[in-house]
Amino acid sequence: MQNKLLLIDGHNLLFQMFYGMPNKIEGKNGRNIEGIWGFTGALLNITSQVNPTHILVIFDGEQELNRKKEAENYKKNRMDFTKIEENKNPFSILPDIKAVLEELQIKYFETTMGFETDDYIKEYCKIYENSTEIIISSWDTDYLSLVNEHVTLLTYKGKSTCFYTPEKVLSKWKISPPFFADYKALVGDKSDNIAGIPRVGPKMAVSLIQEFGHVETILENINHIKKDSVRLTLDIFKEELLKNIKLIRLEGTNDLPIPLEALSNQNEKRKTKEILKALNYIEN
DSSP: OOOEEEEEEHHHHHHHHHHHOSSOOBOGGGOBOHHHHHHHHHHHHHHHHHOOSEEEEEEOOTTSOOGGGGSSSTTTTSOOGGGSOGGGOGGGGHHHHHHHHHHTTOEEEEOOTTOOHHHHHHHHHHHHTTTSEEEEEOSOGGGGGGOBTTEEEEEOOGGGOEEEOHHHHHHHHSSOGGGHHHHHHHHEEGGGTEEOOTTOOHHHHHHHHHHHOSHHHHHHTGGGOSOHHHHHHHHHTHHHHHHHHHHHSOOOOSOOSSOGGGOBOOOOOOOHHHHHHHTTSOOO
C-alpha cells in the first residue's frame, strides 16, 4: 500500500470548529466543550474520509516572530486574542486539543524559527510528494499553489468536504495551481489584509497570468500589456505587487521536525464521545 500523508493545519481546524459549532455543549463541571467536541469529531471524520497511513498536525507557535509579520499591514485585520475573555478565545482550548491528539497517538508540533504552518507543510510536500500521496487539510487557499498530481487540498465541511485537485483548481479559477500565489498577489487577499492592485480584478489577473505567467515575468513584460490603464497601474504599483508575492508565496523551511516514518497512523475507528469520556471531559 502506498503511503498517504495527511497534513492538518491545526489552528485552521481549531478556529473552524471553535466558531462553527451551532450549539453549546456542556461537559463536566459545567464547562463548555463544543470546540473540543467539534475539533475531535472533525479530525475523526477527516481521517475516515482520507484513510491516511501517516498523520501530522501543525500549529502556529504564538511565541515566534514570523518573518511575514514584519510587513506593515500583514494580518493586521486579525483579532488580538490576548484581549479576549477565555471562554471566547480559541487558544484557551489548545491544551485540550493536544490531549485529544495524544489520546489518538497523532503527532503534532508548534512552528518555530519564525516560520508558519504553511511553510512547514510546503517543506513536507517538497520532500515527500514524489514518494507519498499527500492531503493537506485547511481552508487557507495559499495551499492551492502546492496542489499537483501527488498533493490534494481538502477543505473540510462534513459530508460536503471538497478535495481540490489540479483539474478542480483549473476549472474553478482558470489558472493552474503553480500560479495561484501570483493570482492572489494581483487581486489581493482580504483574509490576510493584503490589498490587490487597482484595476486588476480576477478576470484581468487570469488574463495576465495566462499570457505572461508569474508576477515577475508579468513585470518584465509590462510594456507588452495592451490595456493602457492596467499597464500604467502595474508600473506604479510594481513594488507593492512584489511585496504581495513575497508575503503570499510559500517558502519552505529546510527543516522537518518529525520525519515521515515517525508519523504512522493506526486508523483506529473511535467515536468522539468515547475519546472525550476517556479524557474526563464528559461522564457519559
